[in-house]
Amino acid sequence: MVSAQFTASNAEIPNPERGFYRWAWSDLNQFSKDDGADAYTNGFRVLYAMVRLDAYKSTALPSSLLDGLRTGFANARQSGVKIIPRFVYNYPDGETEYRNATDASLSQVLAHIAQLKPVLQENTDVIAYLQAGFIGAWGEWHTSSNGLTSAGNRTSIRDALLGALPQEQFVQFRYPPYVMEWFATPPTESSAFNGSAASRSGVHNDCFLASATDVGTYSDNAATRQQQRNYTMALAKVTPFGGETCNPADDAGAQPRTSCADILAEGKQFSLTYLNNDYYTEAFHTRWKQDGCYDEVKRLMGYRLEFVSAEHAASATAGTALSVRFTVRNVGWARPFKARPVGLLLKHRTSGTVVKLATSVDPRTWTAGNTFTHEVSVTVPAGTQAGEHDVYIALPDGAGQLGSDARFAVRPANADNAGSRQGWDASLGAFRFGTTLTVK
Structure with a gap:
């Protein structure tokens, strides 16, 4: 792990x-x-x-x-x-x-x-x-x-x-x-x-x-x-x-x-x-x-989401399941009120190819003042490029025409940490965990 x-x-x-x-x-x-x-x-x-x-x-x-x-x-x-x-x-x-x-x-x-x-x-x-x-x-x-x-x-x-x-x-x-x-x-x-x-x-x-x-x-x-x-x-x-x-x-x-x-x-x-x-x-x-x-x-004011921790296996085989566990807390005054996906992204370290993995997590359930831990199982698609991938979490807009616009994604209230390779990617609209997943 x-x-x-x-x-x-x-x-x-x-x-x-x-x-x-x-x-x-x-x-x-x-x-x-x-x-x-x-x-x-x-x-x-x-x-x-x-x-x-x-x-x-x-x-x-x-x-x-x-x-x-x-x-x-x-x-x-x-x-x-x-x-x-x-x-x-x-x-x-x-x-x-x-x-x-x-x-x-x-x-x-x-x-x-x-x-x-x-x-x-x-x-x-x-x-x-x-x-x-x-x-x-x-x-x-x-x-x-x-x-x-x-x-x-x-x-x-x-x-x-x-x-x-x-x-x-x-x-x-x-x-x-x-x-x-x-x-x-x-x-x-x-x-x-x-x-x-x-x-x-x-x-x-x-x-x-x-x-x-x-x-x-x-x-x-x-x-x-x-x-x-x-x-x-x-x-x-x-x-x-x-x-x-x-x-x-x-x-x-x-x-x-x-x-x-x-x-x-x-x-x-x-x-x-x-x-x-x-x-x-x-x-x-x-x-x-x-x-x-x-x-x-x-x-x-509103929601303020802080990711606390994340963990997953060090490697996964394309076409098989991957379990990812993460914890988030909402330190804001309110919950998110609009439905939006919580997705995981795998970005190949060499080619830059991004694979999107959907979860069933609903961030509207992240009520104010509370901490939530989710363990999700996602399938690494068959054909995913082998090698090392950076793992990201993303909360894009729930509307189809805005889902690919990073300006409408939720940015977590987490500090960038270059030494740990953690941080916000404004082009992807996603937060990098700083972990490595090797796909086989």
């Missing part, structure tokens, strides 16, 4: 579908390659992009908008980033204006979602998570001019949104009480990723930490509020939770939770997967930087 021990890295490692996001420079239907390239270069793997539907409150969406969305998604794909979209009928600027904001009728919203369904289905590979949108001011599910926040209407829109996406995709809703009305108890580990509406309905909190109620996210009643927070914490174990901080002044008498102790505690409690990097920085991000925890927040 040959074995290797790996060293954890303290560096922030950008990875798909997690971390701080920034706003796109434009609406999604105008999203450019330059925007995506800038985001990727600056370490962002997720961007928030609105789609303004103000001009279509009483009419069908034009083909030009749908084509623009397809182009925007294609530009994201080409740039190596994923999008958090939100469709809105208004974007008011201030207290008075938001009270006068208008949205569309239920029938029009449902018609628009039906038009958008093919676009969303075609581009689900570069949709990180969909925020529900459509209803009320800013698409935040309040202040609807068409009664869309009534129980029946919002449920109809929920069902349409879930139906517009593949079963493995999530929709995030602004208010935990609405989710609690739909599902009396949050989904548990046993029902995670089973395709049910409950297992696909998450929360985005756009006033995270901003006041006792998170500026209306939760109830004014302390006991009810605690029930809602507890539900949201449990929900965030199996569905993605993210959002942004906001201006505490929006809630009279607010006592925002701005300290490092606050974000480090609640980031973990709520399994925080993503957060807006640009808002509301004055009260929150600036203090985190001053008090020295901003980089830690950046590292811990």
Whole structure:
């Protein structure tokens, strides 16, 4: 047997579908390659992009908008980033204006979602998570001019949104009480990723930490509020939770939770997967930087996977089975939420030929704060070139068209070690164990 021990890295490692996001420079239907390239270069793997539907409150969406969305998604794909979209009928600027904001009728919203369904289905590979949108001011599910926040209407829109996406995709809703009305108890580990509406309905909190109620996210009643927070914490174990901080002044008498102790505690409690990097920085991000925890927040948000050790036989015969054992721990605040393969790669030391070996391991089961050991049996294909091979582990994107794009692969939080031949290969999108397998 040959074995290797790996060293954890303290560096922030950008990875798909997690971390701080920034706003796109434009609406999604105008999203450019330059925007995506800038985001990727600056370490962002997720961007928030609105789609303004103000001009279509009483009419069908034009083909030009749908084509623009397809182009925007294609530009994201080409740039190596994923999008958090939100469709809105208004974007008011201030207290008075938001009270006068208008949205569309239920029938029009449902018609628009039906038009958008093919676009969303075609581009689900570069949709990180969909925020529900459509209803009320800013698409935040309040202040609807068409009664869309009534129980029946919002449920109809929920069902349409879930139906517009593949079963493995999530929709995030602004208010935990609405989710609690739909599902009396949050989904548990046993029902995670089973395709049910409950297992696909998450929360985005756009006033995270901003006041006792998170500026209306939760109830004014302390006991009810605690029930809602507890539900949201449990929900965030199996569905993605993210959002942004906001201006505490929006809630009279607010006592925002701005300290490092606050974000480090609640980031973990709520399994925080993503957060807006640009808002509301004055009260929150600036203090985190001053008090020295901003980089830690950046590292811990979402999943953070550290390989601990690996071992396998020193040699194998082509056409026969090879057993590989490895241990990984997730030191991040959340689990990976998107299905992706865990594969082993054999790279011939002389020719450079790479052989890919599939496993049945599902990294979505790597829950936050836990360590996992897997022993997998793979077959070294007949005809594999004889000689010494380097062994790698890879977590490519689960979507076919992104699976060969190393920018969308998960990079483990392990340090490179030239002396041990361990390290990340950016071209393969895989981590080299530093072990040798001789194929006979």
